[in-house]
Amino acid sequence: MTKARITVLATGGTIAGIAGSALRHDYRPGQIDIVEYLSRVEGLGLEAEFAGHQIANIGSEDVGPKVWAPLHEAILTALADPECDGVIVTHGTDTLEETAFLLDLTLPCTKPVVLVGAMRPADAVGYDGLRNFANAVRVASDAEAAGRGVLVVMGDRVFAARDVRKVRTRSTDAFRGYPRGSIGLVTPSALDWFGAPWRTDEVARFAYRDNLPLVVILYVHANMDPDLARRIVGTDQRGVVIAGVGEGNLPDSVREVLIERRKAGVAIVRASRVDEGLVDREPEDDPNGFVAARALNPQKARILLQLLLADGVSEPAVMQRAFDER
Numbered sequence: 001m002t003k004a005r006i007t008v009l010a011t012g013g014t015i016a017g018i019a020g021s022a023l024r025h026d027y028r029p030g031q032i033d034i035v036e037y038l039s040r041v042e043g044l045g046l047e048a049e050f051a052g053h054q055i056a057n058i059g060s061e062d063v064g065p066k067v068w069a070p071l072h073e074a075i076l077t078a079l080a081d082p083e084c085d086g087v088i089v090t091h092g093t094d095t096l097e098e099t100a101f102l103l104d105l106t107l108p109c110t111k112p113v114v115l116v117g118a119m120r121p122a123d124a125v126g127y128d129g130l131r132n133f134a135n136a137v138r139v140a141s142d143a144e145a146a147g148r149g150v151l152v153v154m155g156d157r158v159f160a161a162r163d164v165r166k167v168r169t170r171s172t173d174a175f176r177g178y179p180r181g182s183i184g185l186v187t188p189s190a191l192d193w194f195g196a197p198w199r200t201d202e203v204a205r206f207a208y209r210d211n212l213p214l215v216v217i218l219y220v221h222a223n224m225d226p227d228l229a230r231r232i233v234g235t236d237q238r239g240v241v242i243a244g245v246g247e248g249n250l251p252d253s254v255r256e257v258l259i260e261r262r263k264a265g266v267a268i269v270r271a272s273r274v275d276e277g278l279v280d281r282e283p284e285d286d287p288n289g290f291v292a293a294r295a296l297n298p299q300k301a302r303i304l305l306q307l308l309l310a311d312g313v314s315e316p317a318v319m320q321r322a323f324d325e326r
Protein backbone atom coordinates (compact mmCIF):
# COMPACT_ATOMS: atom_id res chain seq x y z
CA MET A 1 0.00 0.00 0.00
CA THR A 2 1.52 3.37 -1.00
CA LYS A 3 1.99 5.70 1.96
CA ALA A 4 -0.04 8.91 2.04
CA ARG A 5 2.07 12.08 1.88
CA ILE A 6 0.89 14.40 4.65
CA THR A 7 1.99 17.97 5.26
CA VAL A 8 1.96 18.73 9.00
CA LEU A 9 1.73 22.40 10.02
CA ALA A 10 2.40 22.92 13.75
CA THR A 11 1.11 25.96 15.67
CA GLY A 12 1.67 24.81 19.30
CA GLY A 13 -0.93 24.06 21.97
CA THR A 14 -1.24 21.26 24.49
CA ILE A 15 -0.55 18.61 21.86
CA ALA A 16 3.01 19.98 21.93
CA GLY A 17 2.87 20.83 25.62
CA ILE A 18 4.98 19.67 28.56
CA ALA A 19 4.02 19.64 32.26
CA GLY A 20 7.40 18.52 33.62
CA SER A 21 5.76 15.78 35.69
CA ALA A 22 3.14 13.15 34.83
CA LEU A 23 1.14 14.18 37.90
CA ARG A 24 0.98 17.93 37.39
CA HIS A 25 -2.14 19.59 35.90
CA ASP A 26 -0.46 22.85 34.89
CA TYR A 27 1.76 22.68 31.82
CA ARG A 28 3.35 24.87 29.18
CA PRO A 29 1.85 24.61 25.65
CA GLY A 30 4.06 24.66 22.58
CA GLN A 31 7.20 23.09 24.09
CA ILE A 32 7.86 20.37 21.50
CA ASP A 33 8.84 21.42 17.98
CA ILE A 34 7.57 19.66 14.87
CA VAL A 35 10.86 17.78 14.26
CA GLU A 36 10.76 16.29 17.76
CA TYR A 37 7.02 15.62 17.48
CA LEU A 38 7.32 13.73 14.20
CA SER A 39 10.21 11.69 15.63
CA ARG A 40 7.82 10.57 18.39
CA VAL A 41 5.18 9.73 15.76
CA GLU A 42 7.61 7.52 13.81
CA GLY A 43 7.31 4.77 16.41
CA LEU A 44 3.58 4.39 15.70
CA GLY A 45 4.14 2.76 12.29
CA LEU A 46 1.55 4.99 10.56
CA GLU A 47 0.98 4.44 6.81
CA ALA A 48 2.13 7.95 5.90
CA GLU A 49 5.15 10.08 5.09
CA PHE A 50 5.31 13.52 6.72
CA ALA A 51 6.60 16.93 5.69
CA GLY A 52 6.58 19.06 8.85
CA HIS A 53 6.64 22.86 9.12
CA GLN A 54 6.61 24.98 12.27
CA ILE A 55 4.19 27.88 11.77
CA ALA A 56 4.19 28.89 15.46
CA ASN A 57 4.56 27.23 18.87
CA ILE A 58 2.11 29.01 21.19
CA GLY A 59 -1.05 28.48 23.21
CA SER A 60 -4.07 28.98 20.97
CA GLU A 61 -5.43 31.71 23.25
CA ASP A 62 -2.77 33.84 21.54
CA VAL A 63 -3.51 32.73 17.97
CA GLY A 64 -4.53 35.48 15.53
CA PRO A 65 -3.57 36.93 12.13
CA LYS A 66 0.16 36.48 12.86
CA VAL A 67 -0.49 32.71 12.85
CA TRP A 68 -3.48 32.56 10.49
CA ALA A 69 -1.73 34.35 7.60
CA PRO A 70 1.33 32.04 7.32
CA LEU A 71 -0.86 29.02 8.12
CA HIS A 72 -3.35 29.85 5.35
CA GLU A 73 -0.50 30.42 2.88
CA ALA A 74 1.24 27.16 3.85
CA ILE A 75 -2.02 25.22 3.39
CA LEU A 76 -2.60 26.73 -0.06
CA THR A 77 0.97 25.73 -1.01
CA ALA A 78 0.36 22.18 0.21
CA LEU A 79 -2.99 21.94 -1.61
CA ALA A 80 -1.24 22.96 -4.86
CA ASP A 81 1.59 20.45 -4.34
CA PRO A 82 0.99 17.22 -6.30
CA GLU A 83 3.29 15.48 -3.79
CA CYS A 84 0.87 16.27 -0.93
CA ASP A 85 -2.25 14.13 -0.33
CA GLY A 86 -3.54 15.89 2.77
CA VAL A 87 -2.81 18.52 5.43
CA ILE A 88 -2.81 18.24 9.22
CA VAL A 89 -2.66 21.33 11.45
CA THR A 90 -1.70 20.76 15.09
CA HIS A 91 -3.29 23.47 17.24
CA GLY A 92 -4.35 24.36 20.77
CA THR A 93 -7.92 23.41 21.65
CA ASP A 94 -9.06 26.70 23.20
CA THR A 95 -9.59 28.51 19.87
CA LEU A 96 -9.32 25.51 17.57
CA GLU A 97 -12.95 25.94 16.44
CA GLU A 98 -12.30 29.52 15.34
CA THR A 99 -9.16 28.75 13.33
CA ALA A 100 -10.91 25.73 11.78
CA PHE A 101 -13.96 27.81 10.77
CA LEU A 102 -11.85 30.69 9.37
CA LEU A 103 -9.93 28.16 7.25
CA ASP A 104 -13.17 26.37 6.31
CA LEU A 105 -14.50 29.62 4.83
CA THR A 106 -11.29 30.70 3.08
CA LEU A 107 -9.92 27.48 1.54
CA PRO A 108 -10.98 25.40 -1.46
CA CYS A 109 -12.30 21.88 -0.74
CA THR A 110 -9.86 19.95 -2.93
CA LYS A 111 -7.84 17.87 -0.44
CA PRO A 112 -8.34 16.88 3.22
CA VAL A 113 -7.41 19.61 5.71
CA VAL A 114 -7.61 18.35 9.31
CA LEU A 115 -7.05 20.23 12.58
CA VAL A 116 -6.08 18.23 15.67
CA GLY A 117 -5.14 18.99 19.28
CA ALA A 118 -4.87 17.36 22.67
CA MET A 119 -6.43 17.90 26.07
CA ARG A 120 -3.43 16.54 28.00
CA PRO A 121 0.27 17.50 27.57
CA ALA A 122 2.76 15.08 26.02
CA ASP A 123 4.19 13.87 29.36
CA ALA A 124 0.81 13.39 31.08
CA VAL A 125 -0.54 10.00 32.15
CA GLY A 126 -3.08 9.26 29.39
CA TYR A 127 -1.70 11.77 26.85
CA ASP A 128 -4.31 11.84 24.09
CA GLY A 129 -2.22 13.70 21.49
CA LEU A 130 -0.63 10.73 19.74
CA ARG A 131 -3.96 8.94 19.38
CA ASN A 132 -5.64 12.09 18.10
CA PHE A 133 -2.73 12.61 15.67
CA ALA A 134 -2.88 8.98 14.45
CA ASN A 135 -6.62 9.43 13.91
CA ALA A 136 -5.98 12.69 12.04
CA VAL A 137 -3.52 10.86 9.76
CA ARG A 138 -6.15 8.26 8.95
CA VAL A 139 -8.62 11.00 8.04
CA ALA A 140 -6.15 13.18 6.11
CA SER A 141 -5.04 10.09 4.14
CA ASP A 142 -8.58 9.27 3.04
CA ALA A 143 -9.74 10.72 -0.30
CA GLU A 144 -13.32 10.62 1.06
CA ALA A 145 -12.28 13.32 3.57
CA ALA A 146 -12.04 15.91 0.76
CA GLY A 147 -15.19 17.83 -0.14
CA ARG A 148 -16.34 18.19 3.47
CA GLY A 149 -14.67 21.51 4.26
CA VAL A 150 -12.05 21.75 6.96
CA LEU A 151 -12.30 18.91 9.50
CA VAL A 152 -11.46 18.58 13.20
CA VAL A 153 -10.41 15.25 14.69
CA MET A 154 -10.64 14.93 18.48
CA GLY A 155 -11.67 12.08 20.80
CA ASP A 156 -12.15 9.43 18.06
CA ARG A 157 -14.65 11.68 16.23
CA VAL A 158 -14.52 13.67 13.00
CA PHE A 159 -16.31 17.05 13.03
CA ALA A 160 -17.06 19.56 10.30
CA ALA A 161 -15.42 22.89 11.12
CA ARG A 162 -18.81 24.66 10.90
CA ASP A 163 -20.27 22.38 13.60
CA VAL A 164 -17.41 21.77 16.03
CA ARG A 165 -17.02 23.51 19.38
CA LYS A 166 -15.23 22.87 22.65
CA VAL A 167 -17.81 21.98 25.32
CA ARG A 168 -15.62 20.78 28.22
CA THR A 169 -12.57 22.41 29.81
CA ARG A 170 -11.04 19.18 31.13
CA SER A 171 -11.85 15.94 29.33
CA THR A 172 -10.36 14.05 26.39
CA ASP A 173 -13.95 13.99 25.11
CA ALA A 174 -14.15 17.79 25.04
CA PHE A 175 -15.60 18.47 21.58
CA ARG A 176 -19.08 18.22 20.11
CA GLY A 177 -20.61 19.01 16.76
CA TYR A 178 -23.85 21.01 16.40
CA PRO A 179 -26.26 20.66 14.70
CA ARG A 180 -24.77 17.63 12.85
CA GLY A 181 -22.91 15.95 15.67
CA SER A 182 -19.83 14.16 14.40
CA ILE A 183 -19.69 13.34 10.65
CA GLY A 184 -17.47 10.30 11.20
CA LEU A 185 -15.88 7.97 13.74
CA VAL A 186 -12.16 7.26 13.60
CA THR A 187 -9.58 5.19 15.47
CA PRO A 188 -5.96 4.50 14.49
CA SER A 189 -7.23 1.39 12.66
CA ALA A 190 -10.67 2.36 11.25
CA LEU A 191 -12.62 5.26 9.73
CA ASP A 192 -16.38 5.40 9.17
CA TRP A 193 -18.08 8.36 7.49
CA PHE A 194 -21.71 9.33 8.08
CA GLY A 195 -22.89 10.58 4.70
CA ALA A 196 -21.16 11.70 1.52
CA PRO A 197 -19.01 14.82 0.90
CA TRP A 198 -21.23 17.86 0.28
CA ARG A 199 -18.71 20.48 -0.90
CA THR A 200 -16.72 18.47 -3.49
CA ASP A 201 -14.17 20.67 -5.33
CA GLU A 202 -15.86 23.81 -3.99
CA VAL A 203 -13.76 26.98 -4.29
CA ALA A 204 -13.06 29.13 -1.22
CA ARG A 205 -16.22 30.92 -0.04
CA PHE A 206 -14.28 34.03 0.96
CA ALA A 207 -10.83 35.50 0.33
CA TYR A 208 -8.52 35.28 3.33
CA ARG A 209 -7.71 38.73 4.69
CA ASP A 210 -5.43 39.77 7.58
CA ASN A 211 -7.12 42.94 8.66
CA LEU A 212 -10.70 41.79 9.17
CA PRO A 213 -13.22 44.45 10.27
CA LEU A 214 -13.77 44.99 14.01
CA VAL A 215 -16.75 42.92 15.27
CA VAL A 216 -17.51 42.62 18.98
CA ILE A 217 -19.52 40.00 20.87
CA LEU A 218 -22.06 41.36 23.36
CA TYR A 219 -22.75 38.78 26.09
CA VAL A 220 -26.33 39.22 27.33
CA HIS A 221 -27.23 38.51 30.98
CA ALA A 222 -30.13 39.14 33.38
CA ASN A 223 -30.64 42.75 34.44
CA MET A 224 -28.26 44.03 31.74
CA ASP A 225 -27.59 47.79 31.79
CA PRO A 226 -28.39 49.31 28.36
CA ASP A 227 -25.69 51.93 28.96
CA LEU A 228 -23.19 49.07 29.12
CA ALA A 229 -24.35 48.00 25.64
CA ARG A 230 -24.11 51.64 24.48
CA ARG A 231 -20.52 51.85 25.74
CA ILE A 232 -19.43 48.48 24.31
CA VAL A 233 -21.15 48.92 20.95
CA GLY A 234 -19.70 52.19 19.70
CA THR A 235 -19.94 53.26 16.08
CA ASP A 236 -16.25 52.45 15.47
CA GLN A 237 -16.95 48.78 14.89
CA ARG A 238 -18.61 47.45 11.78
CA GLY A 239 -20.62 44.68 13.43
CA VAL A 240 -21.91 43.17 16.66
CA VAL A 241 -22.74 39.56 17.47
CA ILE A 242 -25.21 39.24 20.32
CA ALA A 243 -24.62 36.21 22.59
CA GLY A 244 -28.26 36.37 23.56
CA VAL A 245 -30.19 34.51 26.22
CA GLY A 246 -32.36 31.65 25.00
CA GLU A 247 -32.95 31.84 21.26
CA GLY A 248 -30.90 35.01 20.82
CA ASN A 249 -33.14 37.14 23.06
CA LEU A 250 -32.16 40.41 24.72
CA PRO A 251 -33.76 42.96 27.06
CA ASP A 252 -35.96 45.55 25.26
CA SER A 253 -33.74 48.37 26.57
CA VAL A 254 -30.64 46.74 25.02
CA ARG A 255 -32.52 45.95 21.81
CA GLU A 256 -33.33 49.67 21.47
CA VAL A 257 -29.62 50.53 21.69
CA LEU A 258 -28.81 47.99 18.98
CA ILE A 259 -31.60 49.24 16.71
CA GLU A 260 -30.00 52.70 16.98
CA ARG A 261 -26.60 51.21 16.11
CA ARG A 262 -28.12 49.32 13.16
CA LYS A 263 -29.51 52.62 11.84
CA ALA A 264 -25.96 54.00 12.09
CA GLY A 265 -24.82 51.16 9.79
CA VAL A 266 -23.52 48.61 12.32
CA ALA A 267 -24.36 45.01 11.31
CA ILE A 268 -26.21 43.10 14.05
CA VAL A 269 -26.27 39.28 14.30
CA ARG A 270 -28.35 37.50 16.94
CA ALA A 271 -26.64 34.35 18.27
CA SER A 272 -27.13 32.55 21.57
CA ARG A 273 -25.07 32.02 24.72
CA VAL A 274 -26.76 28.59 24.93
CA ASP A 275 -24.34 25.84 23.89
CA GLU A 276 -26.55 24.12 21.30
CA GLY A 277 -28.21 27.42 20.49
CA LEU A 278 -30.21 27.39 17.24
CA VAL A 279 -31.35 30.96 16.51
CA ASP A 280 -33.90 31.38 13.70
CA ARG A 281 -35.21 34.66 12.33
CA GLU A 282 -38.06 36.35 14.23
CA PRO A 283 -40.57 38.81 12.70
CA GLU A 284 -38.88 41.86 14.29
CA ASP A 285 -35.58 41.03 12.55
CA ASP A 286 -36.87 42.41 9.24
CA PRO A 287 -37.75 45.95 10.42
CA ASN A 288 -34.75 45.95 12.81
CA GLY A 289 -32.38 44.83 10.04
CA PHE A 290 -30.97 42.04 12.24
CA VAL A 291 -29.48 38.72 11.06
CA ALA A 292 -30.08 35.33 12.79
CA ALA A 293 -26.92 33.25 13.43
CA ARG A 294 -28.85 29.95 12.98
CA ALA A 295 -26.56 27.15 14.36
CA LEU A 296 -23.35 29.20 14.64
CA ASN A 297 -22.17 30.03 18.15
CA PRO A 298 -21.16 33.66 18.85
CA GLN A 299 -17.43 33.18 18.23
CA LYS A 300 -18.06 31.56 14.84
CA ALA A 301 -20.81 33.99 13.89
CA ARG A 302 -18.25 36.75 14.51
CA ILE A 303 -15.80 35.20 12.00
CA LEU A 304 -18.47 34.83 9.30
CA LEU A 305 -19.68 38.40 9.86
CA GLN A 306 -16.11 39.73 9.62
CA LEU A 307 -15.59 37.97 6.28
CA LEU A 308 -18.93 39.22 4.93
CA LEU A 309 -18.14 42.80 5.93
CA ALA A 310 -14.62 42.48 4.47
CA ASP A 311 -16.29 41.37 1.22
CA GLY A 312 -18.35 44.57 1.22
CA VAL A 313 -21.64 42.84 2.11
CA SER A 314 -23.99 45.14 4.01
CA GLU A 315 -27.49 43.88 3.17
CA PRO A 316 -29.00 41.77 6.03
CA ALA A 317 -30.76 39.52 3.49
CA VAL A 318 -27.45 38.68 1.79
CA MET A 319 -25.81 38.11 5.16
CA GLN A 320 -28.67 35.82 6.21
CA ARG A 321 -28.08 33.58 3.21
CA ALA A 322 -24.47 33.08 4.30
CA PHE A 323 -25.59 32.17 7.83
CA ASP A 324 -28.17 29.74 6.41
CA GLU A 325 -25.50 27.91 4.33
CA ARG A 326 -24.07 24.55 5.52
Ligand code: DAS
Pocket: 012, 013, 014, 015, 029, 058, 059, 060, 061, 091, 092, 093, 094, 095, 117, 118, 119
Ligand atom coordinates in the same frame (compact mmCIF):
# COMPACT_ATOMS: atom_id res chain seq x y z
N1 DAS B 1 -3.12 25.46 25.90
C1 DAS B 1 -4.48 25.64 25.41
C2 DAS B 1 -4.42 26.02 23.94
O1 DAS B 1 -3.31 26.18 23.42
C3 DAS B 1 -5.26 24.38 25.54
C4 DAS B 1 -4.86 23.32 24.56
O2 DAS B 1 -3.93 23.45 23.81
O3 DAS B 1 -5.52 22.31 24.58
O4 DAS B 1 -5.49 26.13 23.34
